[in-house]
Amino acid sequence: MPTALNAYAKTPMLFRKISGAFVARPALFAASGGFVALVMAVITVVSLYDMRTDALMRARDAADGLSLLLSRDIERNLEICDLSLQAVIDGMADPVVLALPMPLRQRVLFDGATKARDLGTVLVADHLGNIVFDSGALPPPPRNANLSDRDYFKVQRDRLSDALFISKPFVSSVDPPLLSIGLSRRLTNRKGKFSGVVLGTLQLDYFQHLLDGMPLGPHGSITLVRTDGIVLMRRPFNVGEIGRSLAGGASFTPVLKSEKGSFVGVAILDGEQRLYSFRHIGKYPIIIEVGFSTNDIYAQWQWRACVIGGVMGTLCLLLVLMSILITRQFRERLEIEQRLRIRADTDSLTGLSTRRALDIALQFETRRAKRDRRTLSVLMLDIDTFKLFNDRYGHVAGDKALRTVALCIKESVLRQGDFAGRYGGEEFCVILPGTALHGALHVAQAIRKAVYDAAIPHSASPLGIVTISIGAATLDGASGVEMTSSQLIDCADRELYAAKAAGGNTVMPPAQRDEKDANVESPLIAEQAPQL
Template sequence: MARHPNAIGVGSIAFSVIVLGFALAVLVQARQDATARAIENADNLARVIEHDITYTAELTDLSIQAAVDGAQDADVMRLPEHLRKELLFDRSATASQYIGSLLCLDSRGKIIVDSTSAVPRSVDLADRLWFTVHRDNPNLGLFISRPLRSRLNPNEVDLMFSRRVNHPDGSFAGVVVAAFRLDYFKNLLSGVRLGPGGAITLLQDDGHVILRYPNDETQVDEDFTGRKNFERFRRTHETSFFGTSGRDGQERLYNFREFEKLKMIVIIAPSSRYVFADWTSRAWYIGIVTALLIVGLLFAAQLLSVEFRHRLEVEEHLRNMTRIDGLTGLTNRRSLDDRLMLEWLRSKRSGKPLALLFVDIDRFKNYNDTYGHQAGDDALTAVAQAIARNSQRQGDIAARFGGEEFVVVLPETDGAGAAVVAANIHSAVRALAIEHTESEHGVITVSIGVACTDTEEVADALALIKVADQAVYRAKASGRNQTSAAEPCGDAAVTT
């Protein structure tokens, strides 16, 4: 603890800053995690939408290609009208409820085969983009138009899937086209839940909107070209970012996905308020708790500082007086240092040996974690008393070194004598039979390191402790519940 009352105030302020910084870091990380989850969910949803639309488009295209193959067969086109229709538009081509009609047009844009009418309807479609684009481009392949209001069914808005039909010499013979109802896309997206304010937009890669969900009566052929968020995507190729809608002013998390096989883009855009709904409530909770904690801490620090001024002298006096470890009743570390130095000097003067045992309770942290700190304190006390009972000669010092570590100083004792004391301590600790399920021995045991003044590495009292500590590590490495002696104190390891 700080030795000056003012340090309490400084420390409490510093700690408050740390707490506040930690709370902010937690909130920032939580916000980033919420964003990452929302992006991942949007990407997964976009993949599912892409897969479903691509699969449906491929099935539709297969029907169109079959009709194109038939239309390019002169024998098929010479068949009677009803047989020709059956061959060109078989049941697989008309099974989908979302295909309004399949048409085969000649080079002038006149319907020559109509899947929904026994007699082809008399409508000139030569001016339609899906017709002219095939007429002018022999190698176009499948063409998907923008949403168009049907000329055959004025109440419908369709996407037109079309392919070119050629004469045997490769010249333009007409077009096979399928009118695909937008109801398919509405039904596909109707089960999606993006929360309040969320929106899904399906558009072609040139920016023309196919469908927006929830359905807001988007006008046919709406174009996103020039809109801020769409242009940001096209310019930077960022697939996820926060942006403000130009339509309603709401901030959303925009997630773009380009289809691999179709010239389409889907935009998943949940509202920012929905993305951060849980985070916002958590932020309020953490903010209030942190504020109360800091205020309480500063208030308590002020009271403590005042009280500390009055008690500082008394505490200092008591600290100087106490020489006993409050938990175990053994000599404390401060007293150990003083008394060990005296015994070291006495040993050097008299030439008589001095031995030191370093005792460490095996796997004590696991014991604390399993049985709790109260049980740990009880175990520490019991082991300390067992050590004390086996070091009762005049001049022997049994001390708590720190945590679960103890030191026994044995004046006028050589390595052999120290090994005997170590064995007695092992036996006494095992006799306690304190259950320890996390230990390989089933009960609390100790590892002991032995050092003595005969050891070459021992140049002073501190070195004596260091050598004994190193011996403890060897005992633990050898399986614990052992004594390891530094040469020439005794054998390298003695199993008890």
């Protein structure tokens, strides 16, 4: 508990120190405001970038899920259709089935085909392409047509594999005039030679109805494409794009490199940039591509970014403007305080420092002389018989005489770091840091002579002009003698009284009393003392 109370008690002091630092250095406040605004801007940018990344990740997850769902549905239906074709192949290989009467044989061969959803006509063609069995011919015989010019026939004839082949989209000549694809398998005789094909047609309406129910956004797309790049179905549906090849396109090449994945690319068909998720459909040579437009993905993010960015940008701008305005206020306050301080520390009559400023400067220089083991000299000056001057010439003339004496002091104290002020009434004080007694007496004589040469008339003075008396005292910081600033002033005062007792226009102590400092340089050429 005491620790908490101490911390609480120190908080206002810490606040005052911080606020004082800002007031003393207005530029620091402006820099702090700018820094805070910059930090806020950076945090906002990072947050918006994270939101943008999250939007892309959510879209990728949705596209992956949608492509997985579609691929499983399509794979299941293709497998059912393929099983129907395989049942026909098995029946064709059974002599018992071939020996059955035509109506019964028709039912046995194509019974599985009638159960396959979305599967159209199932045909069996001989090695010349002529239809020999037709599930759509009820009652038999089959329709008279030749399929030898079709790709699904040529492929099965020219290759040795009996794998399922999926043809390009076409308009069937035996079914209603709808777009369909052909699923074919090779027939071989007992010697292993080509004996025909089994064909099943699958209407593209199945794919169109399946894709139309998927949520894609305004500019999304789903493309069902063969591994050689032939488009089987696409949403949005455009009949001119069905059967078109995408092979070699920038948005198709990545799908051939792996079984599944995602990438951002520009569509070949419409030039829209999309996030694509692709997946190969089981063992079949078909790929499903689900594409979400990047414009749709980032639409909500862009709106939020504009709102958040606008609000934070406005706040940052206001913060910077407020920092600038407050900085100006601080600077004006400092200037006012500086003027007030100068006015408070400057005697309005003489232009020299006030008694308060003298006391502060003397205390500071006394401590520094002791710390640095240096010398410090003080001159106490007083105008001789000044009361009689005021009585004879009046206070206006007395003020003018004070200003003249102050000017003589200013012109005689030449070093930077020396300090002169009005001690009170007609008394003045000069502080000479780093100056031994010999140098101080040199400055005192210069001041005394300058006042004497000013020749201010003073009929009550023995010399007929205004003169001053000066007392000097020195602190030797290297001597180890303890002396306060008040004691140093008392020493200079005693010398001043001695100078006045000697008749005025005098500097005390006399030069002969300073023999030990005879070889010390004049302060006019001595090293400069540091400025207060």
